[in-house]
Amino acid sequence: MSSELLKGKTAIVTGGGTLFGTAVAKTLIADGAKVMIVEINSESGAAAAKACGPDAIFFHGDITDDAAISTMIEAAMSAWGRIDILVNLACSYDDAGADSTRAQWTNTLNVNISSAAMLGAAVRPHMKKQGGGSIINLTSISSSVAQTGRWIYPVSKAALVQLTRNMAMDYAGDKIRVNSVSPGWTWSAIMDMLSKGDRKKTDRVAAPFHLTGRVGDPEEVANVISFLASDKASVVTGADWAADGGYSAMGPEQATPAIPLLEA
Numbered sequence: 001m002s003s004e005l006l007k008g009k010t011a012i013v014t015g016g017g018t019l020f021g022t023a024v025a026k027t028l029i030a031d032g033a034k035v036m037i038v039e040i041n042s043e044s045g046a047a048a049a050k051a052c053g054p055d056a057i058f059f060h061g062d063i064t065d066d067a068a069i070s071t072m073i074e075a076a077m078s079a080w081g082r083i084d085i086l087v088n089l090a091c092s093y094d095d096a097g098a099d100s101t102r103a104q105w106t107n108t109l110n111v112n113i114s115s116a117a118m119l120g121a122a123v124r125p126h127m128k129k130q131g132g133g134s135i136i137n138l139t140s141i142s143s144s145v146a147q148t149g150r151w152i153y154p155v156s157k158a159a160l161v162q163l164t165r166n167m168a169m170d171y172a173g174d175k176i177r178v179n180s181v182s183p184g185w186t187w188s189a190i191m192d193m194l195s196k197g198d199r200k201k202t203d204r205v206a207a208p209f210h211l212t213g214r215v216g217d218p219e220e221v222a223n224v225i226s227f228l229a230s231d232k233a234s235v236v237t238g239a240d241w242a243a244d245g246g247y248s249a250m251g252p253e254q255a256t257p258a259i260p261l262l263e264a
């Protein structure tokens with residue numbers, strides 16, 4: 001479905017070479033934006049930009065490299081003359097839970113948190129000059145629950161929820177809104193790989209902890225991102241938006257009546 005929600009706007013989407021990131025880029029384009037896909041994987045990034053069509057450009061770079069960030073911003077400005085939207089989507093899942101090494105902590109936090117802050121700082125002067133902008137950070141339901149064997153990734157996402165508030169506070173004077181979107185289980189490269197492409201099985205496994213009884217589609221999460229990026233969300237900043245099929249609304253009793261068990 002296409003709209004004119006983002007007509008005339010331009011967006012940078014990090015991690016755009018993955019199934020999820022490409023769906024976000026395609027949705028922003030369908031809503032009228034021009035998109036720069038930023039990706040460390042040159043093959044998937046170039047393929048994603050091709051699949052997105054003429055309104056997409058590809059920047060091959062590493063978001064943990066400040067020089068690459070500067071070149072990326074210069075490339076976006078020389079292509080479009082403005083940057084309206086930044087979607088911090090790229091992430092690292094490298095996490096060995098309690099056995100994580102210092103290097104794993106440093107690298108994963110660097111990709112998932114520090115880079116989002118550095119990218120925000122890099123787009124800020126341009127957004128300020130043009131009268132505002134919108135930044136969306138991809139967080140996760142993992143930011144507020146404990147999951148077995150995972151330490152660094154959930155900590156990074158919790159920190160990103162807080163960073164979203166900090167950015168929103170200090171960028172508000174420049175008319176830059178900053179929000180985060182927390183997906184639940186979403187059909188993505190990792191789900192595709194782990195289930196060997198079996199969407200039905202993935203939905204079955206996800207059903208007990210999502211009120212919707214299935215994983216989300218990346219396009220469904222992308223629609224929330226598109227709204228937050230648009231002027232329709234002009235009153236929304238500093239907020240974490242659940243796009244999780246009701247995962248975070250459900251308690252430990254899940255969706256089955258527990259009290260009757262007392263009488264059984």
Ligand SMILES: NC(=O)c1ccc[n+]([C@@H]2O[C@H](COP(=O)([O-])OP(=O)(O)OC[C@H]3O[C@@H](n4cnc5c(N)ncnc54)[C@H](O)[C@@H]3O)[C@@H](O)[C@H]2O)c1
Nearest residue numbers: 015018020040062063089090091138140183185186188189
């Ligand atoms: N998949 C899910 O179910 C799910 C659930 C909740 C939140 N999320 C969030 O959604 C986002 C996308 O998740 P995904 O599962 O599609 O992840 P993914 O691992 O498939 O994709 C991440 C992309 O980022 C790129 N990337 C990694 N490091 C980079 C770097 N240094 N510079 C540039 N690009 C880099 C990777 O090459 C990859 O294409 C992430 O922020 C993730 O935390 C995903």
